[in-house]
Each structure stands twice: as C-alpha cells, then as structure tokens.
Amino acid sequence: MMPGKKRVVVIGGGIAGMGVAHALMDKAAEAVEVTVVTKDPFYMTGPSRPLLLTNEQSYDRMIRGYEEAARRGIKFVFGTVRAVDPAERIVEIVESPTRPATVNRVEYDYLVVAPGVVLDGNGIEGYRENWWRNANVYEPGRVDVLKQRIWTAEQGAVIVYAPRQPYRCAPAPAETAMAIYTVLKHRGVEKNFRIIHVDANDKPQPPPIADVIKQRYEQAGIELITSREITEVGPDYVVLNDGERLEYTILAMLEPNRAPRFIEEAGLGEKWFEVRSPQDLRSPKYDDVLAAGDVAKLPFPKNQEIAYESALFAANKLLEMLGVGVEPFSAQYAFLGWAYLGNLEGKLETESVQFGLNFTTKPPKASKDPVPKKDYTLQKDRWEQSYLNRLYHPKPM
Numbered sequence: 364m365m366p367g368k369k370r371v372v373v374i375g376g377g378i379a380g381m382g383v384a385h386a387l388m389d390k391a392a393e394a395v396e397v398t399v400v401t402k403d404p405f406y407m408t409g410p411s412r413p414l415l416l417t418n419e420q421s422y423d424r425m426i427r428g429y430e431e432a433a434r435r436g437i438k439f440v441f442g443t444v445r446a447v448d449p450a451e452r453i454v455e456i457v458e459s460p461t462r463p464a465t466v467n468r469v470e471y472d473y474l475v476v477a478p479g480v481v482l483d484g485n486g487i488e489g490y491r492e493n494w495w496r497n498a499n500v501y502e503p504g505r506v507d508v509l510k511q512r513i514w515t516a517e518q519g520a521v522i523v524y525a526p527r528q529p530y531r532c533a534p535a536p537a538e539t540a541m542a543i544y545t546v547l548k549h550r551g552v553e554k555n556f557r558i559i560h561v562d563a564n565d566k567p568q569p570p571p572i573a574d575v576i577k578q579r580y581e582q583a584g585i586e587l588i589t590s591r592e593i594t595e596v597g598p599d600y601v602v603l604n605d606g607e608r609l610e611y612t613i614l615a616m617l618e619p620n621r622a623p624r625f626i627e628e629a630g631l632g633e634k635w636f637e638v639r640s641p642q643d644l645r646s647p648k649y650d651d652v653l654a655a656g657d658v659a660k661l662p663f664p665k666n667q668e669i670a671y672e673s674a675l676f677a678a679n680k681l682l683e684m685l686g687v688g689v690e691p692f693s694a695q696y697a698f699l700g701w702a703y704l705g706n707l708e709g710k711l712e713t714e715s716v717q718f719g720l721n722f723t724t725k726p727p728k729a730s731k732d733p734v735p736k737k738d739y740t741l742q743k744d745r746w747e748q749s750y751l752n753r754l755y756h757p758k759p760m
C-alpha cells in the first residue's frame with residue numbers, strides 16, 4: 364500500500380458494496396486502498412430471478428465474477444464476515460468453500476457495511492422442521508426448486524407469502540404469484556390449482572401499484588389475503604395469526620428479513636444497521652463505520668436503486684472525511700421500477716408495470732403507467748444488465 368493511503372474495507376460485493384468501491388476508485392484512487400470482502404467469488408443479480416420460473420431468464424446472464432473489477436485496482440477477499448470489532452477496527456473472516464480467504468482478519472481505517480439481508484424464518488413455528496418444503500424466488504437454489512415444482516405438479520394449492528415490510532424488493536411476492544399462474548396456465552393446468560397470496564401488509568406491495576396487482580389477481584383468479592401473518596408452517600398447511608389454517612401443496616413464502624447477526628453483535632443496530640440519516644450513513648456510534656444498501660435502516664423500500672443511491676451517499680461522506688477535495692456524486696432517493704405481472708394468456712412473455720417513487724418531495728411522489736406491457740419487461744432487463752455491466756463486467760450479447 365502506498366504510504367498515506369487510507370484502508371477502506373467494504374463488506375459485501377453486491378450492488379451497494381461495489382457501488383461504493385467504484386465510486387471511491389473514480390474519485391479518490393490516489394488516496395485509498397479499497398478492499399471488498401465478500402462471501403462468494405461471484406455475484407448473482409436479484410431482480411430478474413422471477414423470470415427464471417417462466418424460462419425468460421437464464422443463469423448465465425445473471426452471474427458475474429470480480430476479475431474485471433480487480434483489474435482496475437479494487438482488492439478482493441472472498442470469505443464470510445463473522446465479526447466486526449469497531450473499537451479495534453478489525454473485520455474477521457471465515458474462509459469461503461471455493462476460495463480460501465488469504466487472510467482471516469482485515470484492518471481498516473474506514474469500514475462500509477453492505478452485506479444485504481438475511482431471510483429469517485426462525486420466528487415461525489414449525490419452520491425448522493419444514494423449511495425445505497418452502498421454495499421462493501429469492502435464492503438461486505430455491506428458485507430452481509420452485510421452478511421444478513410448478514412445472515411438474517398437476518393439482519393443488521399454492522401459497523405465496525410476503526412478510527411485513529421492510530423486506531427486500533416489494534413486488535417480488537406478487538411477481539412470484541403471477542409467474543406461477545403464467546406457468547400453470549401455459550401448462551393448461553391452472554384450473555386444478557388455488558393460488559393464494561397471503562400478505563402481512565395491508566395491501567400487496569408496493570402500495571402505488573396495489574390496484575394494478577389486485578386487478579391482475581382478479582383476472583387470474585388469484586386469492587388475496589392481506590394484513591395477516593403466517594405464524595406456523597406444517598407439512599402441508601400454514602396457520603395465520605388469526606388462527607385460519609390454509610392447506611398448500613406448493614409453498615413460496617418469503618421469510619421476514621433482517622441484517623446479518625454480526626451487525627447486532629458489533630453494536631451497530633438491532634434488526635438493521637442504524638444510521639445517522641439517509642444522507643449521512645455513518646453509525647451514530649462510530650465516525651469510521653458506514654452502512655450502504657439493504658442492510659441500512661432507511662425509511663425507504665429495500666431495492667437496488669435505493670441501495671445504489673445509498674452507496675453514493677456513503678461514498679460522498681467518505682470523500683468528505685478523506686478530505687480529497689472532489690465534487691460529490693449527485694445522489695437522490697428516487698427511482699423508476701418495473702414489476703413483472705405475468706401473462707394472463709399463459710404465454711411465456713411476461714408483461715410488467717412501470718412505477719416510480721420520489722422521496723425527495725414531501726410527501727413522496729408516486730407515479731405509474733397502470734397498463735402492464737412486455738416492453739417494460741425488456742426495459743427492466745436493460746436496466747439490470749447495465750448495473751451488472753457497470754459494476755462487474757459487460758457480457759457480449
């Protein structure tokens with residue numbers, strides 16, 4: 364390391380962590396050594412995972428390595444962070460199965476915590492025995508299981524579940540329900556199934572497009588139960604918090620989300636990483652520890668756009684503290700997004716609804732085009748690929 368360079372360690376090589384790493388390399392490469400500590404030696408994008416169910420997306424377009432980012436000088440350590448000691452400025456790492464961590468302790472001058480979320484079903488009775496009966500779109504292995512189940516089952520009941528907010532990616536449960544309907548309809552077996560979406564929130568998420576989702580559900584015959592939580596999972600049933608019992612043959616439940624445990628153990632927050640404000644993402648206790656991405660306790664939805672904007676705010680604060688005298692990045696909490704809402708005719712051509720949320724105004728301003736279109740699905744693909752190309756590396760089409 365060049366003398367005088369500050370060591371910035373970033374936990375998590377996802378959207379927010381890589382956003383911070385590149386931002387620092389763009390504006391302060393002379394002043395910092397950036398090391399990203401991340402679990403796997405590859406990244407798999409989240410947004411298009413529901414399209415794996417309908418065969419409209421393939422894994423090869425979703426996965427990227429870190430080699431090209433390393434080429435520009437970002438350092439990488441592959442392993443799982445198990446502890447942070449903010450008083451001693453040390454991060455402890457457990458080796459990853461395929462790339463043994465070359466070090467198991469990294470020291471920092473500044474730390475950015477961006478590991479995303481953990482899905483935690485432990486508060487649900489019966490979850491520990493029956494977790495394997497559940498499959499959803501949130502993890503690569505599980506989306507594969509869900510896909511197999513919906514492409515082979517002949518009859519039954521599907522339960523899709525959204526826990527209480529905040530959870531990662533508001534529309535994903537509705538996207539899951541509509542993708543499942545599309546596949547069943549495509550196979551000509553949809554009449555043999557009940558599809559039930561149970562939502563712990565008072566409407567399907569996100570609220571600005573709840574009316575469009577409800578209309579789509581009515582057209583597809585999907586039942587919607589709101590403001591109720593799943594409190595128990597049995598071998599072929601779930602129990603809701605008002606005692607109602609619903610039978611399932613396919614369960615696609617998103618577990619409640621929280622920050623990884625090492626954050627609470629380091630005193631950086633309980634369920635989420637506490638920050639000073641959405642613009643100042645430092646821990647209230649430590650000037651040199653910042654959060655970015657879904658792990659941060661922010662009054663906004665947990666999605667990629669918000670995660671990336673928070674990364675720019677975190678980078679701006681670091682640039683300010685480093686005193687490098689550069690213009691800050693322009694950042695704001697506002698985004699345009701797309702929710703996949705399946706295909707009512709059972710064609711494997713998903714239509715999406717476009718919506719926007721702007722949190723820079725009070726109250727926040729919502730907008731949408733209420734008509735789902737295939738073009739928006741393509742637009743979402745371009746948006747997702749542009750993130751992957753920018754933060755990891757472009758793929759020849």
Ligand SMILES: Cc1cc2nc3c(=O)[nH]c(=O)nc-3n(C[C@H](O)[C@H](O)[C@H](O)COP(=O)(O)OP(=O)(O)OC[C@H]3O[C@@H](n4cnc5c(N)ncnc54)[C@H](O)[C@@H]3O)c2cc1C
Pocket residue numbers: 374375376377378379380400401402403406408409410411412413442443444445477478479480500501502531532535623655656657658665666667668669670700701
């Ligand atoms: C199914 C699905 C659909 C989604 N749809 C959309 C959408 O339509 N629109 C949208 O804007 N967003 C969507 N998202 C959300 C979006 O992917 C996330 O909001 C975004 O990736 C958050 O960025 P992050 O950097 O905080 O977390 P991530 O991108 O998840 O990155 C976290 C990284 O940290 C690593 N990590 C975790 N724990 C540790 C540890 N202990 N030690 C070391 N490394 C660790 C992880 O392996 C990962 O590489 C979706 C997500 C999913 C899963």
